[in-house]
Amino acid sequence: xxxxxxxxxxxxxxxxxxxxxxxxxVDKATALRQILYAGAEVYTLQLLSHGELSLSRAAELLDxxxxxxxxxxxxxxxxxxxxxxxxxxxxxxxxxERPSERESPPxxxxxxxxxxxxxxxxxxx
Amino acid sequence: xxxxxLDADGLIxxxxxxxxxxxxxxxxxxxxxxxxxxxxxxxxxxxxxxARALQDLIAAEQLLRRPAARSRVxxxxxxxxxxxxxGESGAVRLFFREGAGALLTDDRAFVNFLGLHRxxxxxxxxxxxxxxxxxxxSHQEAERAAEQLRPLIRRDVxxxxxxxLEKLR
Numbered sequence: 001x002x003x004x005x006x007x008x009x010x011x012x013x014x015x016x017x018x019x020x021x022x023x024x025x026v027d028k029a030t031a032l033r034q035i036l037y038a039g040a041e042v043y044t045l046q047l048l049s050h051g052e053l054s055l056s057r058a059a060e061l062l063d064x065x066x067x068x069x070x071x072x073x074x075x076x077x078x079x080x081x082x083x084x085x086x087x088x089x090x091x092x093x094x095x096x097e098r099p100s101e102r103e104s105p106p107x108x109x110x111x112x113x114x115x116x117x118x119x120x121x122x123x124x125x
Numbered sequence: 126x127x128x129x130x131l132d133a134d135g136l137i138x139x140x141x142x143x144x145x146x147x148x149x150x151x152x153x154x155x156x157x158x159x160x161x162x163x164x165x166x167x168x169x170x171x172x173x174x175x176a177r178a179l180q181d182l183i184a185a186e187q188l189l190r191r192p193a194a195r196s197r198v199x200x201x202x203x204x205x206x207x208x209x210x211x212g213e214s215g216a217v218r219l220f221f222r223e224g225a226g227a228l229l230t231d232d233r234a235f236v237n238f239l240g241l242h243r244x245x246x247x248x249x250x251x252x253x254x255x256x257x258x259x260x261x262x263s264h265q266e267a268e269r270a271a272e273q274l275r276p277l278i279r280r281d282v283x284x285x286x287x288x289x290l291e292k293l294r
Binding site for chain 2: 082084
């Protein structure tokens with residue numbers, strides 16, 4: 001669904017849109033939407049790479065399927081997936097927890113892991 | 126057998142790396158309806174071959190498709206968490222609903238969420254090493270799968286995987 005949005009656009013971007021419109025033989029509004037979408041795609045892929053969006057959420061926001069999102073990230077050379085820091089921080093024992101532990105995670109542990117989460121974000125930024 | 130819930134990331138990457146079939150033999154692989162919709166149904170246009178191959182695995186009951194699950198525990202921890210999509214949320218609900226052993230994913234945001242809530246997960250490299258250790262994959266097959274994983278995972282994670290595979294030689 002498309003919605004009209006009142007927007008002030010800098011003149012240089014309008015000139016770029018006009019250039020693209022002439023080059024691609026589309027109208028100026030379509031050219032502007034394409035430029036906006038290209039920027040949105042890069043931004044979304046960066047958020048995916050930084051762990052601020054999941055693959056499924058990125059696909060929803062870009063109106064693509066997850067296969068296409070992974071392909072576009074690869075085409076732009078944007079690395080996605082778990083980081084080595086995350087990988088080493090949690091360790092292989094993570095699959096050996098009892099179901100009872102999962103149902104009600106103790107508050108202390110949650111705080112500890114939340115701190116780990118912040119550290120991981122700080123390292124990545 | 127150990128129950129593992131797959132999200133779109135885990136499903137697509139294991140398929141692309143060529144060890145999804147071996148994974149279904151080692152673990153009970155559960156596919157949430159939400160993941161089925163986004164990674165199989167939505168992929169029929171543009172990724173028809175992949176969608177068909179996954180559909181065949183579902184038809185052969187190697188991948189077990191499960192209807193959208195409800196879980197109060199999952200709803201509580203998912204509340205206000207906007208970085209996850211319908212697929213990951215569905216996978217978390219199914220995890221609690223089925224009392225599964227782990228979630229299979231390599232998604233950075235999802236791994237952050239799972240680590241924060243102490244939910245067990247398996248990454249692709251761990252899964253690959255487990256399959257190799259369980260003799261589901263020969264050393265050569267594991268190396269080939271690692272090579273196919275290369276463009277789908279981070280370079281340092283790939284190098285770590287290769288080093289760990291080398292130790293198992």
